[in-house]
Amino acid sequence: MAADIQSGTHQTMTVQDYPSPLREFWQAYRGNRGATIALAYFVVLVVAALLAPLLAPHAPSEQYRDALLAPPVWMEGGSWRFILGTDDAGRDILSRLIYGAQLSLFIGLLSVLMSILPGIVLGLLAAFYPQRLGVAIMRVMDVMMALPSLLLAVAVVAVLGPGLANTILAIAIVCLPASVRLTRAAAMTELNKDYVIASRLAGAGQARLMFNTVLPNCMAPLIVQATLGFSAAILDAAALGFLGLGVQPPSPEWGAMLASSRDYIERAWWVVTMPGLAILITVLALNLMGDGLRDALDPKLKKMG
Amino acid sequence: MFGFVLRRLAVVIPTFLGITLLAFALIHMIPGDPVLLLVGERNLDPEFYKAAMHRLGLDQPLYLQYWHYLSGLLQGDLGTSIRTHEPVVKEFFTLFPATVELSLAAMLFATPLGLVAGVVAATRRGTVVDHGVMGAALTGYSMPIFWWGLMLIMLFSVHLGWTPVSGRIALEYDIEAKTGFMLIDTLLSDEEGAFLSALHHLVLPAIVLGTIPLAVIARMTRSAMLEVLREDYIRTARAKGLSRLRIIVVHALRNALMPVVTVIGLQVGTLLAGAVLTETIFSWPGVGKWLIDAIGQRDYPSVQGGILLIGTMIILVNLLVDVLYGVINPRIRHAR
Numbered sequence: 343m344a345a346d347i348q349s350g351t352h353q354t355m356t357v358q359d360y361p362s363p364l365r366e367f368w369q370a371y372r373g374n375r376g377a378t379i380a381l382a383y384f385v386v387l388v389v390a391a392l393l394a395p396l397l398a399p400h401a402p403s404e405q406y407r408d409a410l411l412a413p414p415v416w417m418e419g420g421s422w423r424f425i426l427g428t429d430d431a432g433r434d435i436l437s438r439l440i441y442g443a444q445l446s447l448f449i450g451l452l453s454v455l456m457s458i459l460p461g462i463v464l465g466l467l468a469a470f471y472p473q474r475l476g477v478a479i480m481r482v483m484d485v486m487m488a489l490p491s492l493l494l495a496v497a498v499v500a501v502l503g504p505g506l507a508n509t510i511l512a513i514a515i516v517c518l519p520a521s522v523r524l525t526r527a528a529a530m531t532e533l534n535k536d537y538v539i540a541s542r543l544a545g546a547g548q549a550r551l552m553f554n555t556v557l558p559n560c561m562a563p564l565i566v567q568a569t570l571g572f573s574a575a576i577l578d579a580a581a582l583g584f585l586g587l588g589v590q591p592p593s594p595e596w597g598a599m600l601a602s603s604r605d606y607i608e609r610a611w612w613v614v615t616m617p618g619l620a621i622l623i624t625v626l627a628l629n630l631m632g633d634g635l636r637d638a639l640d641p642k643l644k645k646m647g
Numbered sequence: 648m649f650g651f652v653l654r655r656l657a658v659v660i661p662t663f664l665g666i667t668l669l670a671f672a673l674i675h676m677i678p679g680d681p682v683l684l685l686v687g688e689r690n691l692d693p694e695f696y697k698a699a700m701h702r703l704g705l706d707q708p709l710y711l712q713y714w715h716y717l718s719g720l721l722q723g724d725l726g727t728s729i730r731t732h733e734p735v736v737k738e739f740f741t742l743f744p745a746t747v748e749l750s751l752a753a754m755l756f757a758t759p760l761g762l763v764a765g766v767v768a769a770t771r772r773g774t775v776v777d778h779g780v781m782g783a784a785l786t787g788y789s790m791p792i793f794w795w796g797l798m799l800i801m802l803f804s805v806h807l808g809w810t811p812v813s814g815r816i817a818l819e820y821d822i823e824a825k826t827g828f829m830l831i832d833t834l835l836s837d838e839e840g841a842f843l844s845a846l847h848h849l850v851l852p853a854i855v856l857g858t859i860p861l862a863v864i865a866r867m868t869r870s871a872m873l874e875v876l877r878e879d880y881i882r883t884a885r886a887k888g889l890s891r892l893r894i895i896v897v898h899a900l901r902n903a904l905m906p907v908v909t910v911i912g913l914q915v916g917t918l919l920a921g922a923v924l925t926e927t928i929f930s931w932p933g934v935g936k937w938l939i940d941a942i943g944q945r946d947y948p949s950v951q952g953g954i955l956l957i958g959t960m961i962i963l964v965n966l967l968v969d970v971l972y973g974v975i976n977p978r979i980r981h982a983r
Contacts, residue, residue, distance in 0.1 A: 485665030490920035500942045618794025626789040
């Protein structure tokens with residue numbers, strides 16, 4: 343099909359010959375090698391998290407007293423029993439990382455959903471009622487934006503107390519302003535377009551205009567924002583865990599795993615290195631995917647390179 | 648110009664009030680009884696409890712409490728730390744120079760390096776160098792800096808023994824805090840080697856804190872440069888036969904700097920949030936570590952005051968950047 347277009351056989355083309363939007367999107371996305379590799383990694387990570395009980399060689403909190411701080415397999419004294427070595431309590435690091443992926447992805451997914459969904463509603467309201475309600479909403483968002491995300495999350499957790507649920511809530515609150523602003527900005531540009539005016543004239547109600555007419559056309563930036571928000575959520579959750587304000591040990595949360603690792607920096611580098619690598623690679627992959635999605639969904643931006 | 652500054656101020660004041668409201672709400676949303684928390688007694692007798700409620704003003708309606716809180720704020724009263732019984736403001740501003748020193752050092756590391764990296768990537772667009780720089784920048788941007796700090800400590804402090812692991816200066820020095828900036832204080836003191844020791848302690852935390860700003864500046868510089876390099880006046884400059892270096896530095900970079908300066912200004916938030924993590928790793932005695940310690944010890948007045956003061960600092964610096972931006976660029980000043 344693509345070859346048809348390139349070889350210039352436009353005349354013979356019927357409507358069905360155009361690639362479907364999904365296919366077109368995929369071809370554009372696939373052109374970005376980094377984003378494609380990142381997507382592959384992410385799929386593997388999701389599968390690993392879902393199948394953790396099958397894939398993890400050990401239980402995440404099983405303590406092997408005979409193998410405290412065992413080195414990874416490729417080092418002297420390492421064995422295939424503990425591929426990435428064990429921590430100070432004799433727990434298998436690989437298994438903890440796999441179970442930790444469950445936590446990180448769960449936190450990321452839930453906090454993105456909890457920030458994007460209210461963000462869309464508030465953003466649309468702000469765009470449709472710019473007079474009073476819009477101003478009020480945006481002022482509140484400005485205040486929330488004034489504090490850096492991690493500090494706001496720290497403040498929220500300081501009040502609510504540490505733990506998984508509060509981490510998710512704190513990160514959702516922190517991510518809210520970005521989705522509100524983005525939805526509002528996207529909706530504002532759509533609002534003056536002919537098709538919106540047409541459906542308004544045709545008698546569509548406000549709710550229908552908001553969610554059926556305008557929202558679908560604002561999805562591209564929102565999808566990108568969701569991806570980037572996902573990576574920010576994982577990073578902030580890990581930072582909270584590291585500070586002892588997030589998910590609490592002995593949960594195998596990646597950031598919490600690092601919190602106690604500082605003491606082993608001289609004796610067991612793998613205890614310090616592995617959880618951080620997992621965070622870095624996952625966040626990097628999500629950022630690459632976000633870039634790839636933006637380029638594929640919004641060809642206008644691609645030209646800017 | 649005056650009107651421009653006033654307009655900016657008009658936006659800032661509601662934001663500041665919002666942050667005071669947030670800080671005020673913070674202490675009222677804490678589960679549990681604030682009196683028990685603040686006075687710290689378990690079996691209070693009811694008389695004393697009532698007196699404490701009255702003394703803390705907690706028996707008044709909320710709006711009155713907020714009003715008192717606000718008027719206290721404007722007189723510089725942010726309450727007293729539960730841990731040290733010192734005024735929160737005093738504690739904050741004793742430690743704040745340490746954070747500022749670290750942040751400035753981080754920007755001193757990030758800005759020139761980021762500019763060079765961005766320019767190099769833009770001028771070699773599409774080459775291996777460009778991809779390498781951008782890949783490194785995206786990695787830096789995705790970096791969990793608390794882990795990055797541990798990695799650098801492992802390499803430079805533990806294996807190579809080049810830098811110290813924590814603190815601002817070696818214990819053998821006793822430096823009088825005149826300015827609070829260790830580099831300046833050590834220069835003012837006549838202790839041999841103190842300045843070098845302070846510098847040694849500063850390098851690693853500054854690199855860690857500067858990593859994300861470095862990545863952001865490099866990315867921004869590259870895209871701003873790419874934009875400018877397409878302009879006609881660059882072609883004109885090239886046609887005039889100017890040297891490549893002169894075209895890039897004088898003609899292109901100068902015009903690309905505008906968005907970069909904005910991005911540098913916006914890093915204040917990143918720096919202060921990053922300071923929380925960096926100071927924790929390096930036991931750097933600044934406001935970030937202080938805030939986390941306060942949370943750990945349930946010192947709520949300090950948490951409340953710390954959030955408020957850090958938020959205020961960020962607002963003020965952003966205001967300053969906005970105004971400076973207007974000074975440099977008349978188009979912004981006169982836009983409505």
